[in-house]
Amino acid sequence: MNKELQELSAKIDKILEMQELILSKLSQSTILAKEPIIPTQKLTKKEVSQQKMDEFSLIFDNQHRLQSKFNLATVxxxxxxxxxxxxxxxxxxxGxxxxK
Structure with missing residues (x-):
């Protein structure tokens, strides 16, 4: 019984050490957000038009696929x-x- 308690205590100590290591690594690292960081400088007209074209191609490529995937009544x-x-x-x- 005493030996089992010592083993359990050793395992708990090991878990706590690992948790401290993980938390220290987390505090040192950068967490990436889903949304892109908005640049502080203004975009040029060419970059704005390129961004709009990219959005248009994403919409055009995915709207019919999403309509069939989610069984939507309209595009x-x-x-x-x-x-x-x-x-x-x-x-x-x-909506x-x-x-059905």
């Missing part, structure tokens, strides 16, 4: 498609789904 609007691509939340399409 989703561009803001809903972009929001889904940013967050991966299917509740963005609530557009077909009734």
């Amino acid at each position: 989703p609007q561009k803001n809903r498609v972009l929001e889904y691509l940013r967050t991966n939340e299917p509740k963005v399409f609530d 557009l789904k077909r009734r």
